[in-house]
Amino acid sequence: MTPAASRQQSRAAWVFVGPALALIAILFFLPVLAGLLLALTDFDIYAIGSTSNARFVGLRNFQQVLHDPDFLTALRNTLYYVIVGGPLSVLTSLGAALLLNARMVRLRGLFRTIYFAPVVTTLVAVAIVWRYLYHPKYGLLNYVMGWIGIAPIDWLGNPHWAMPAIILLSIWKNFGYNMLIFVAGLQAISQDLYEAAGIDGAGAWKRFVHVTLPGLAPTFLFVSVTTMIGFFQLFAEPYIMTQGGPLKSTTTLVLLMYQEGFRWWRMGIASTLAVVLLLATLVGTLLQLRLQRGRAQ
């Protein structure tokens, strides 16, 4: 390329990337940096009127938050949801992918579309639907469980059952997404490996443990990290179904952040919660990378 052409291309390139980069810089990177700073201030409703009312308070918000029982409850609930719900969701996806990928499946495309459908539905709408399904008296779930003799459960009214109920909804809503990724992962495993294992006399279970699972290791890593990041951000389900209750058993970090920030306008504390969310996400991601990298290679 001549220098003139090179300069011309460079100029054109900036016109192409300029708008997107400017938008991302102003609407994402700048607010994220500001969010980190906001967490170090006592920005509240008075500061909304006039920013000069906000003061730098160092790490005081973090200290305050760590001694706040509501925060500790929200953190515990969020971790419960991530640690129990995340793996259950991933396993459901894997199970569905294995079924769907079996050799003799008829109507594969139809089943795939059905399993995937909840993923594209509107969370708010299906959370409302599930709230009625969970109704202790009229709900479909308790009725169907009654067929096999299980006594009615007050799903959303009992602090022990509310989070499991939300987890069940999340699994239903999300499993189709990771299922597709697992199917792609399964199809990427070389058939030669299965043949070799078959020649060595490995049965179906051994082939699954020694060929399928190792072959899926990179997929597992990707799926579990992205699922965990998404699960940390639980908000709409408790907002719609329980408002964080009963007894705050479904109050999550993001729900608390929303309440602090946009109901009470305590932006400093709300930002602190967002930073905690960021830290939890980063720690979780690094943990997963470390735990699974050995297996992935």
Add this chain to the structure above:
Amino acid sequence: MKSTDASNRTDRVNAPDAAKRSATMKGSARMKRALPSVLLHAALILGAVLTLTPLGWMVAASFMPTGEANSFPPRFLPSQPTLTHYVDLFTRTHLARNFLNSAFVSILATLLSVTFNGMAGYAFAKLRFGGRDKIFRLLTLALVVPGQVGMLPLFLLLRQMGFVNTYVGVLVPFLASVLGIFLIRQYVLGVPDELLDAARVDGAGEFQLFLRVVVPVIKPILVTLAAFTFLSAWNDFLWPLIILSDGGKYTLPVALANLTGEHVQDTELMMAGSVLTVLPALLVFLMFQRAYVRGIMAGSVKQ
């Protein structure tokens, strides 16, 4: 294609085995083959029923006469299907207005996102400019940062600019996205340079080249990005909930969440509202299923 090829090969491995068996006891061998297939399909059908039941009940309840959705034992089908709740949605609530808001915002978000991310993704893949790789690495950082971290300052920023409670405010998170740029870039990397150089030799400027040569070639991935953006804008909740304060401007999910507060006893009406919200999303997905699935795959193989 791939899967049939694979299954043929597996068949071949099992062939001697199967032949031996069928020679000795033909009937039971067929049973042995049929049984797993029956179990497999039973499991698949059970899964499909479980998956569809909540959606099916939503649709059925929306057609039930008032009060029937709250009866014991629960009904799976309306005794006398009625459209009254849909009529109520449009006469007693403002959901029609909210539907139009959602449609307007989602379509505009889609057009803008495809334009900005399409251009940027192409440039990152094929054009040379200073700092390109550094900027690209910086962008990857954005993928691990939860959007909530920037949400509060973004709200304050938009408040300063007068965009709170406006459609512009709702659109903001969809205008340009790092994932969108990645998606386009990865696809464009597969476009041969010769194609572009040939057009340049013919004297096409960079913009003509993009519109006449690149866009037609990368149309599939642009459709993918469009489907993704439309659905995430249509389904989004937290951000519009924060940025909108006036019921007339609410998008459907926010309006629906608000409506549950007032009409929580009115199960059938709420189900009609849920159908109105979910149905367009499902239709868009069914229409663009291939494109949508392509996007999920592109995102996953990269890692």
